Amino acid sequence: MMGRKQSYIKMNETDVAYIAGLFDGEGSVYYKKLKQTRHNRPGKPVHNVWSIRMEIAMTEYSVLVWLTEVLGCGKLNPRKVKPGFKKQWRWRCSHRDAYKVAKILWPFAQVKQHKIEQIIDHYEPEFKDENVVSLEAYRNE
Numbered sequence: 001m002m003g004r005k006q007s008y009i010k011m012n013e014t015d016v017a018y019i020a021g022l023f024d025g026e027g028s029v030y031y032k033k034l035k036q037t038r039h040n041r042p043g044k045p046v047h048n049v050w051s052i053r054m055e056i057a058m059t060e061y062s063v064l065v066w067l068t069e070v071l072g073c074g075k076l077n078p079r080k081v082k083p084g085f086k087k088q089w090r091w092r093c094s095h096r097d098a099y100k101v102a103k104i105l106w107p108f109a110q111v112k113q114h115k116i117e118q119i120i121d122h123y124e125p126e127f128k129d130e131n132v133v134s135l136e137a138y139r140n141e
Contacts, residue, residue, distance in 0.1 A: 011104065015070060020108030022063070027056040029098075029115035031122070052119055053094040054101055059086045071104070073097040099123045 036049045074093035102119040
């Protein structure tokens with residue numbers, strides 16, 4: 001995983017580190033291939049689809065509003081809670097937005113780093129064929 005480039009979004013390094021810590025503690029990463037049935041088509045064909053999302057759920061609304069503004073993506077929605085519990089909010093992003101956030105958080109993540117790397121690798125696959133010579137490696141020889 002060496003050589004990852006920083007994201008193109010310009011943010012304060014302290015903010016990125018805070019978001020990564022917040023995400024490690026309160027967040028979740030979902031990266032899974034699922035079978036999806038299309039009920040509106042004849043024969044109900046089954047398709048393999050990727051479910052890729054990142055989310056943080058917490059009771060402090062102002063932090064999630066700030067997070068949404070700083071990252072520039074994601075949706076903020078209230079969560080259903082049982083009576084007697086504090087109201088919770090969930091920030092969620094998926095697919096390409098999750099990729100963008102994963103690129104930002106990768107250098108600072110600890111607990112969720114492996115899952116974040118899975119999202120990055122999904123959108124930046126490394127071609128590993130020994131018969132193919134890297135043009136850059138060839139030039140450096």
